[in-house]
Amino acid sequence: MNYSFTVTLQKWYINHKRPLPWRDTSNPYLIWLSEIILQQTRVSQGLPYYERFVMHFPTITDLANASEDEILRLWQGLGYYSRGRNMLKCAKLVVSNYNGAFPTEIKEVKKLPGIGDYTASAILSFAFNQVHPVLDGNVYRVLSRYYGIDTPINTPLAFKTFKRIAGDIIDVKNPAQHNQAIMEFGALQCTPKNPDCMSCVFNETCVAAREDKVQHLPVKLKARAKRNRHFNYIVFLSNNQTLIKKRMAKDIWQGLFEFPLLETAQPLENDELAKTVESEYGLALSQVQKVDSIKHLLTHQTIYADFWLVTSPHFDFNRNSDTFEVDLQALGTDYAIPVLISKFLESPLMKV
DNA sequence: AAGGCGGGGTT
């Protein structure tokens, strides 16, 4: 253990830590819940969702008894929806296989859906004070700078390298606080851009600070290119009723609801859209009108969505069995929908 | 080892 590092670190932590609700408990359920929500998610964004889930599901048994639709509805807007689906699977497994009590062996914990090395280490260190170093984006950044390591952090080699170092410097007497401290330090002091190294407690010992390499660490392999997609949403409207369906494919937004979707390689003209809808749905359209266009940005995709309002003399067509009719109002309140769809429902056009 | 998965904040 690097005594000087962790003592300084924890002293800093006690003076600077944010008051966060999941730090006031050693209840493994609440800690697990917070960790799943916080995966690839900032504290400020995840906090209201954490409060909401704790209110709805005070125990893991309550959560295990929920439906996937209910979980996803509460998860709406947080992104990476597989976390919500896996969370339900995990809760059911803990209730059925472990009598509702989280396992305390890391090997067992890592088998649970949605729990990888980071989350397993976080749960066991925070809830049971076990000595498992956590490795998240913050820790990679702090260690790469402090020790001047330029191994690209998004590689298997980096995981091995940094996991070993994190294990070398962890405070075996207080792994819970040590892990909290190093992540908080990365989030508040050792920030990705323009960290204030002049005010840093490690200003004299950090390799990157001493050698003026802070801007160049950590090293990360380049991200994939973005992909463009064109979505045509068919908004049927009749007596304030519309048609929706659940996304089932292995694609974005799995398990969420949306209008019938026609994805095309390029944007469609009015008559092209009409022809396709008529053949697709065996329906004579009296009117087709593009009522909105929304550009929606995801991390690896840009979605150009056109919303087409269609009206017809009758809606008794042979619709796909997986589409169903709902009140337009209910779509926004009772179903888990992508942010793109809520943007459309909130647009001034739909308000009238 | 690489690809895929959201949404929002910061720079």
Add this chain to the structure above:
DNA sequence: AACCCAGCCTT
């Protein structure tokens, strides 16, 4: 526009 966030799962 690029980068990042208390990462994980599948192929």
